[in-house]
Amino acid sequence: MFKGFYTVASGMISQQRKTEMLANNMANANTPGFKADQSSMRAFPEMLLQRFDQRKIPTENGLKLPFNTPVGPINTGVYMQEAIPKFIQGDLRETELHTDVALIDINIPANEENGLKGTVLFTVQHPNGDVRYTRNGNFTVDGEGFLTTAGGLYVLNERGGRIQLSGDKFTINSRGVLTGENGETARLGIGFAENPQRLIKEGDGLFRTEDGNELPNAYNADGVQFTVQQGFLERSNVDAAKTMTDMLTAYRAFEANQKVLQAYDRSMEKAANDIGRIG
Structure with a gap:
């Protein structure tokens, strides 16, 4: 459950930083010689989840041996690695x-x-x-x-x-x-x-x-x-129309992560207040 919190939070932070970068590009759309930044997103290393279990061996003493069953990989989040200026000449x-x-x-x-x-x-x-x-x-x-x-x-x-x-x-x-x-x-x-x-x-x-x-x-x-x-x-090489589209996309991605975070929060609230209630 908490791994989901961290994954969603990293997604929100990366989209927020991307939005700030795009907003700076838009603010300098009329600045002479300004070179627009473009973001580079990267995912954190994946983890391989495994389920721990025991297997009973048919012997006289009922020997049990531990074994792992692979569940599958899980991504631990994403981050904005860097902002790289685009050196295309402006008009x-x-x-x-x-x-x-x-x-x-x-x-x-x-x-x-x-x-x-x-x-x-x-x-x-x-x-x-x-x-x-x-x-x-x-x-x-x-x-x-x-x-x-x-x-x-x-x-x-x-x-x-x-x-x-x-x-x-x-x-x-x-x-x-x-x-x-x-x-x-x-x-x-x-x-x-x-x-x-x-x-x-x-x-x-x-x-x-x-x-x-x-x-x-x-x-x-x-x-x-x-x-x-x-x-x-x-002139600046900022493409205002594309920058606005990218800002809306980043905002929607941030909003989607926010809704997932709220869902996790409601699940944790039920686990703490309802499932754990005695009597």
Whole structure:
């Protein structure tokens, strides 16, 4: 009986976490460069149930030998193993702002391990000094002339330095070369992740590497072809219609587990109050 409680509870918890993940996807449907998460569900190891019994041997003393009769396997529950970002490129939206930049994938090689395509990302500087990566090209120029993200992080150039401009009237060509009003030049830092699933997702559309090492320069990566488009933003790759359908499915699964839990609760109540009553 109690095994059923644990199984149902694990199902409710996993569906709740999936619903929270989908709700976060939906909330960021209009966030530039946002990569939707997709869940990975796994079942706990199965247990083989056996019935213990005795078999009487026809001897003078009536010998009895214990033996087990297999009943069958039982699953002990399910859990959401992880949320994996989906690195499919989102649609482009024209903004006509000089500070908005989008990365356009042209030919990105697939990873040999999992067959998934890699991705290219802008490099930015985290407040702790480490390098972070993002697809959100909604940039701005701060009071000191540094190119920053909307969240205030410094956008880095190809050599890992900050990009300082004389004003917000600058141009960026398809190869990421930025030219300011007074002729100053810099090249946007673009990193290439061969296996995007090894990137760890942080808040505000930021990613970091597992080992803390920087990604290789995308401009020099073999077989990687991409272009930089000024005046455009990459939209979120969240499919709003599919996300709503998945949320309803998760909610129905949670509700079904809830009804099973209520049935178990009523059975336990009868066992405690009615069956166990004396006189």
